[in-house]
Amino acid sequence: MSNYPADVTVVEMLPRDGFQRLDAFVPTETKVELIDILSETGVDEIEITSFTHPEAVPTLRDADAVAARIERHDDVTYRGLVPNPVGMERAIEAGVDKVNSLVTVSETYSQHNQNMSVDEILAGVREIVELAEGTGIDVEAGIGTSFYCPYEGKIPMTDTLSVVDRVVDAGVDEVTLATTMGLADPVEIEEMYRAVFDRHPELKMGLHLHDTNGMSLANTLAAMQCGVDRFDTSHCGLGGGVVLPDGLDGVGNTPTEDLVQLLTRMGVETTADFDRVETVAHEIADRLELGAPSHVLMGGTVDRVLETVAKENP
Amino acid sequence: MSNYPADVTVVEMLPRDGFQRLDAFVPTETKVELIDILSETGVDEIEITSFTHPEAVPTLRDADAVAARIERHDDVTYRGLVPNPVGMERAIEAGVDKVNSLVTVSETYSQHNQNMSVDEILAGVREIVELAEGTGIDVEAGIGTSFYCPYEGKIPMTDTLSVVDRVVDAGVDEVTLATTMGLADPVEIEEMYRAVFDRHPELKMGLHLHDTNGMSLANTLAAMQCGVDRFDTSHCGLGGGVVLPDGLDGVGNTPTEDLVQLLTRMGVETTADFDRVETVAHEIADRLELGAPSHVLMGGTVDRVLETVAKENP
Numbered sequence: 298m299s300n301y302p303a304d305v306t307v308v309e310m311l312p313r314d315g316f317q318r319l320d321a322f323v324p325t326e327t328k329v330e331l332i333d334i335l336s337e338t339g340v341d342e343i344e345i346t347s348f349t350h351p352e353a354v355p356t357l358r359d360a361d362a363v364a365a366r367i368e369r370h371d372d373v374t375y376r377g378l379v380p381n382p383v384g385m386e387r388a389i390e391a392g393v394d395k396v397n398s399l400v401t402v403s404e405t406y407s408q409h410n411q412n413m414s415v416d417e418i419l420a421g422v423r424e425i426v427e428l429a430e431g432t433g434i435d436v437e438a439g440i441g442t443s444f445y446c447p448y449e450g451k452i453p454m455t456d457t458l459s460v461v462d463r464v465v466d467a468g469v470d471e472v473t474l475a476t477t478m479g480l481a482d483p484v485e486i487e488e489m490y491r492a493v494f495d496r497h498p499e500l501k502m503g504l505h506l507h508d509t510n511g512m513s514l515a516n517t518l519a520a521m522q523c524g525v526d527r528f529d530t531s532h533c534g535l536g537g538g539v540v541l542p543d544g545l546d547g548v549g550n551t552p553t554e555d556l557v558q559l560l561t562r563m564g565v566e567t568t569a570d571f572d573r574v575e576t577v578a579h580e581i582a583d584r585l586e587l588g589a590p591s592h593v594l595m596g597g598t599v600d601r602v603l604e605t606v607a608k609e610n611p
Numbered sequence: 612m613s614n615y616p617a618d619v620t621v622v623e624m625l626p627r628d629g630f631q632r633l634d635a636f637v638p639t640e641t642k643v644e645l646i647d648i649l650s651e652t653g654v655d656e657i658e659i660t661s662f663t664h665p666e667a668v669p670t671l672r673d674a675d676a677v678a679a680r681i682e683r684h685d686d687v688t689y690r691g692l693v694p695n696p697v698g699m700e701r702a703i704e705a706g707v708d709k710v711n712s713l714v715t716v717s718e719t720y721s722q723h724n725q726n727m728s729v730d731e732i733l734a735g736v737r738e739i740v741e742l743a744e745g746t747g748i749d750v751e752a753g754i755g756t757s758f759y760c761p762y763e764g765k766i767p768m769t770d771t772l773s774v775v776d777r778v779v780d781a782g783v784d785e786v787t788l789a790t791t792m793g794l795a796d797p798v799e800i801e802e803m804y805r806a807v808f809d810r811h812p813e814l815k816m817g818l819h820l821h822d823t824n825g826m827s828l829a830n831t832l833a834a835m836q837c838g839v840d841r842f843d844t845s846h847c848g849l850g851g852g853v854v855l856p857d858g859l860d861g862v863g864n865t866p867t868e869d870l871v872q873l874l875t876r877m878g879v880e881t882t883a884d885f886d887r888v889e890t891v892a893h894e895i896a897d898r899l900e901l902g903a904p905s906h907v908l909m910g911g912t913v914d915r916v917l918e919t920v921a922k923e924n925p
Contacts, residue, residue: 299801299836409924445913447920480913482876483832487613509916510876511869511906514829518797522613540923542910544903555825562796562824589858592825596856599759599794602823606761609854610723 302526304566306341307557308503310529311581312363313344313378314536314550317356319585325359329366331581335532336367338577339570340553342374344397344529348384353412364391372568378439380411382424389428395435397473398425400464402457403446406477410441410538419463426468435471438464439505439529443474443489444481447539454489461493461500471501473529476516478539479509479548483519490523503527506551507537513551514559521565530556532578533587533594552591554578558598616840618880620655621871622817624843625895626677627658627692628850628864631670633899639673643680645895649846650681652891653884654867656688658711658843662698667726678705686882692753694725696738703742709749711787712739714778716771717760720791724755724852733777740782749785752778753819753843757788757803758795761853768803775807775814785815787843790830792853793823793862797833804837817841820865821851827865828873835879844870846888847896848904866905868892872912 312332316323332345345367351358360377369375376395379385388396400418401407407415422438429436442449443457461472474489486504493502504520506513506528517528530553537549554574561571575593582594589595596602626646630637646659659681665672674691683689690709691702702710714732715721721729736752743750756763757771775786788803800818807816818834820827820842831842844867851863868888875885889907896908903909910916 298798298805299833447917448924450913450917478916479911480916482873484612484877491612509906510872510911510913512828512873512876514826515832515873518829518832519613539916540920542915542919544909545911545916548906548909548911558824559796559826559829562826563798592823592862595858595862597793597824597859597862599764599824601856602792602794602853602859603761603764605856606854610762 299522301521301563301565302524304526305521305560306527307553307567307569308342308344308527308529309335309340309553310344310531310550311335311533311535313347313357315531317347317354318536318538318549319356322356325362325366328359328363332363332367334577334580336370336373338573339568340373341568342376342395344376344378345393347378347380348387348391349378349380361387361391364393379425381421382428385425385428389432389434393434395437396425396429397437397439398422398469399439399441400460401441402452402460403442403449405448406442406446409448415460419467422464422469423467436469437471437473438469439473439475440464441475441477444476444485445478447478454492457489458492458496462496465497465500471503473503473505473527475505476507476513479507479513481516482510482512483515486516486519487523490520490525494524501527503529505529506556508534508548508551509541509545514555517556517559528556533582534590535585535587547588547590552578552593554593555591558593613836615835615877615879616838618840619835619874620841621867621881621883622656622658622841622843623649623654623867624658624845624864625649625847625849627661627671629845631661631668632850632852632863633670636670639676639680642673642677646677646681648891648894650684650687652887653882654687655882656690656709658690658692659707661692661694662701662705663692663694675701675705678707693739695735696742699739699742703746703748707748709751710739710743711751711753712736712783713753713755714774715755716766716774717756717763719762720756720760723762729774733781736778736783737781750783751785751787752783753787753789754778755789755791758790758799759792761792768806771803772806772810776810779811779814785817787817787819787841789819790821790827793821793827795830796826797829800830800833801837804834804839808838815841817843819843820870822848822862822865823855823859828869831870831873842870846892847901847908849899849901861902861904866892866907868907869905872907
């Protein structure tokens with residue numbers, strides 16, 4: 298039988314990827330309420346916000362207030378995205394458990410998205426690691442455009458590997474590759490992770506999932522077979538920073554409920570409780586009027602389908 | 612790297628699974644036109660209809676006329692579903708290249724769906740194999756409810772393996788397991804196919820894909836890793852005989868365009884041409900007013916996404 302990790306860490310991205318994506322500013326109170334609900338699903342880790350300049354990402358301008366007001370559960374890691382050392386200082390002040398130090402491989406994307414060169418961002422990672430020393434805050438590097446870039450198209454694998462090398466050199470021991478465009482396939486995933494593990498066998502590796510091409514659960518399978526045991530997803534799939542074709546308006550991150558259903562059905566352990574995840578997905582979809590943007594929300598679970606059959610065939 | 616088949620056979624199910632599912636009878640002329648278009652995608656095999664009693668499946672009551680009128684391409688295998696020896700006689704008369712002799716594992720489903728016991732169906736398979744002798748028609752057995760049944764829930768693996776044994780004993784050398792409910796996960800797929808290949812190492816095995824739980828491309832990956840190299844899908848995902856929850860109205864078979872995109876991106880060879888498959892999926896979605904029920908139709912391909920980005924960022 299295929300070799301899968303015994304257990305997998307699920308990272309909930311809705312409060313950052315999701316609230317960032319929505320056009321309207323979600324009131325701080327609502328953000329805090331929804332993060333508190335997400336804490337109860339059992340997910341290991343929640344990216345609660347981004348400590349970005351308020352003018353750069355106005356929808357997350359209340360980062361500090363959100364961090365201050367949420368209820369902290371002992372068994373949940375609360376992390377914040379930090380684009381630069383200034384963000385790191387705010388994150389320390391806010392008392393997060395962990396930061397996601399954002400890097401991109403594509404020079405063009407980096408300039409568009411963060412108004413910095415890849416070199417400048419990487420210099421920032423080193424400073425962020427230094428700032429973290431002694432604070433007890435873990436530093437992970439999230440690497441955007443690891444596979445495809447909206448401006449540059451397919452990213453050469455050697456470029457991504459080089460950025461991985463450089464964040465490791467900067468002192469990071471946990472790295473997440475992001476399928477920013479949601480266009481990677483299982484062979485690209487496998488080739489990339491095998492190459493990374495060849496160079497850095499002890500590195501803790503995650504995969505940040507988007508689902509533009511519908512392959513994200515297949516990619517999850519391929520990544521787990523390489524030893525990847527941490528996945529970033531978002532309840533209701535809410536998130537995604539890239540402009541997509543009209544029909545893909547509702548497609549963003551991979552829905553947490555679909556990932557947790559996959560893991561649970563496969564017998565891969567996760568602290569996330571599927572029933573709670575499903576309930577919370579319905580609650581959030583209702584509150585944010587998201588419709589049913591996942592297979593679980595549409596009713597695609599064994600229990601829901603059998604209930605329907607029983608009703609239709611009394 | 613993972614071991615995938617060098618090439619994969621794609622079987623197009625829309626003319627049978629799809630036209631059967633639609634409430635309204637699709638005129639014979641339209642069926643013929645759409646099958647002719649599907650022949651041009653390069654798919655290896657098309658299930659063109661079902662030779663079932665016209666009163667049992669009125670939407671396919673024109674099976675003989677459809678078989679007579681379609682244009683036959685030399686490199687496409689035209690097959691018909693046959694539920695019993697009477698259907699086989701009609702299929703021979705219609706001059707198909709191959710038949711899909713339908714069996715189910717679940718006794719309850721078999722009674723509901725075919726009004727016969729599993730034993731009666733299996734006796735029919737033996738007769739169908741005998742009728743095929745000397746005609747040049749290949750016989751494949753499609754095994755419904757191989758994993759889950761709408762009435763019985765989870766099907767014990769031993770029951771499915773026993774039915775596989777019995778169709779092999781009846782003289783069938785090509786078997787397709789169907790995820791009738793679309794609820795199987797990659798571990799169930801792998802366990803099942805490893806067990807089948809342990810018992811019948813030379814058996815040609817296929818997987819008939821439905822996508823209720825969103826795991827069908829992950830299941831494709833798992834099956835290919837076991838050596839499965841034939842997959843049944845339907846353009847636009849049109850098909851599916853099981854009553855599903857409301858939100859899943861549009862979810863049926865796995866869309867051929869999503870499967871062919873996966874294979875093409877992974878470098879697994881198929882005779883199907885992705886560009887043609889994509890074009891035809893759009894054409895059929897327009898003609899049958901299906902919306903955009905696949906990731907490819909929503910625009911989830913590298914080309915379509917990059918086009919959009921270029922337009923939005925001139």
